[in-house]
Amino acid sequence: MSEKKFSKKHEWVSLDGEVATVGITKHATEMLGDIVFVEVPDAGKAVEKEGQAAVVESTKAASDVYSPISGEITEGNKAIADDPGSVNTDPEGASWFFKLKIKDKSEYDSLMSKDDYDKFCKENPS
Amino acid sequence: MEVQKTALYNYHKNLGAKFVPFAGYEMPIQYKDGIVKEHISTRTHAGFFDVSHMGQFFLEGDETLIAALEKIIPADLNNLKINHSKYSFLLNNEGGIIDDLIITRTEKGFCIILNAACKENDIKQISQFLTKNHKQLLNNNLSLIALQGPKSVKILEKLIPGVTNLKFMTGNNFDYEGEKLYVTRSGYTGEDGFEISISNKKVEKFIDYLISNDVKPIGLGARDTLRLEAGLCLYGHDLNEKINPVEANLKWAIAKKRKEVGGFNGWEKIKNLLANGSEKIRVGIKPDGKVIARENTKIFSSDNNEIGFVTSGTFGPSVNAPVAMGYVKSEFSEIGTSIQLEVRGKKYGGKISELPFYKKSYVK
Incomplete structure (x- = not known):
């Protein structure tokens, strides 16, 4: 599996061949607070780069999760829909949101590295 | 308008509060533990809430004060005993709810706790019925702390002996650090607990005591989840000027005598709704x-x-x-x-x- 890349909307992506795994970052979960509801997309759904793909809700508010990369969903992580709190515990591991078959690897290449993302978060607090 | 802060603002900051603008005040939405943990610790132990943004409005006057207030508040104020409180509202001419409130009879008159976002307008609305025989004071020198949860009574009794004897929706004056403070057994979480009206000068010391007894600070986020689980209304959301007490399923809060006799704003409309439903x-x-x-x-x-x-x-x-x-x-x-x-x-x-x-x- 490739290194994780990051979006400005606080999603992470890792790539295994043509299949990308997408989740939200630890920083995102810290901003959201206690996560109490998650909706993940069904397999077969087409998503655009930066298009809405999933929903995450904390006690405070509902937020959309965007796909940082375009493609066709191959799997939504049902485990996090059943146990939304697990996203707070392991957001960048077991609690990924969805997998998709990508169309264009350059979309992945253009995302931020871990270092760039950490810098981005520091420069854009809240 | 300049953003206002309660006397505990810096204290909250040191406790790791995340602030949000609320009703013109910078208020903690949550602390380090987060909303769910704050909620649970209130239900299982005890939590404190800074609700000093709410208005503590004191009224004094001669025997005409009750009649004046009863024109806008559908509570039975004549029969409200000293140190007893009632949940009620201010009503407009159509019977709509201008604000919901807690009114307490004091030695000299009444104290009304008003929602922060509404308090200025509330006072304007109440003042229409007041005369030179009535004195009013919105006391900004007082903080208001809610201590809520099953352990509240044991913790507060150690500091302020006698509070155990208070029953729900009653209060009294107590001595603390050479000052009087007013404690009522009340709150808005569904738990047993107290609301403590205390001078801004003494409030930090009081909170020090609570924290040393493992009482957690609770922000507006958990206050909202707690009150909603308890089925309690939040003004500006569940209640507003276009909603009347019958629609709000709060007709129990209109005193029995007032339902029979009326004489308050919106009475004609409410009488009809009480008879026929909304x-x-x-x-x-x-x-x-x-x-x-x-x-x-x-x-x-x-x-x-x-x-x-x-x-x-x-x-x-x-x-x-x-x-x-x-x-x-x-x-x-x-x-x-x-x-x-x-x-x-x-x-x-x-x-x-x-x-x-x-x-x-x-x-x-």
Whole structure:
């Protein structure tokens, strides 16, 4: 599996061949607070780069999760829909949101590295 | 308008509060533990809430004060004993709720606790009925602290002996650090607890004591989930000037005598609604699954007719499920009625539910 890349909307992506795994970052979960509801997309759904793909809700508010990369969903992580709190515990591991078959690897290449993302978060607090 | 801060602002900051603007004040929405943990620790131990943004409005006067206040408040103030409190409202000419409030009879008159966002207008509305025989004071030198949860009584009794004897919705003066403070057994979480009116100068020391007894600070986020589980209304969401007490399912809060005799703003309209019922009514709502139906979610009948809207909705940590309140056409208000909730363009099943969602444990 490739290194994780990051979006400005606080999603992470890792790539295994043509299949990308997408989740939200630890920083995102810290901003959201206690996560109490998650909706993940069904397999077969087409998503655009930066298009809405999933929903995450904390006690405070509902937020959309965007796909940082375009493609066709191959799997939504049902485990996090059943146990939304697990996203707070392991957001960048077991609690990924969805997998998709990508169309264009350059979309992945253009995302931020871990270092760039950490810098981005520091420069854009809240 | 400049953003206001309570006397505890820096104290909250040191406790790691995240602030949000609320009713013109910078208020803590949560602390380090987060909303769910704050909620649970209030239900299982005790938590404190800085509610000093609320108005503490004192009225004094001769025997005409009661008649003046009863024109806008449908409580039976004549029969309200000293140190006893009632939940009530200010009503407009159409019977709409200008604000909901707690009114307490004091030695010299009354103290009314008003919502922060409404307090200026409330005082204007009340003042219309006051004369030169009545004195009023919005006391900004006082903080208001809610101490809520099952351990509250034991913790407060150690510091202020005698509070154990207070019954729900009664209060008294107590000595603390050479000053008087006023304590009522009340709150807005569904738990046993107290609200303590204390001078701004002494409030930090008082909070030091609570914290040394493992009382956690609780922000507005958990205050909202706690009050919603307890089925209690939040003004500006579940109540507003276009909603009357009958629609709000709060007719119990209009005193029996006042229901018979009337003589308050909007009485003609409310009399009619009391006799014939209202077209819509506030209900509890439980979504069937995990989906959260937030404020403004549209409510549909099982045969897809729009029948109402959600006014408050969140995840209830103690219920461990989403909970909501809203208004539906009265014919759909029976407990157990199946409804649909439209969330992000999709309809999800739900049921009209009993209120509260979480059983209250007041000491009566």
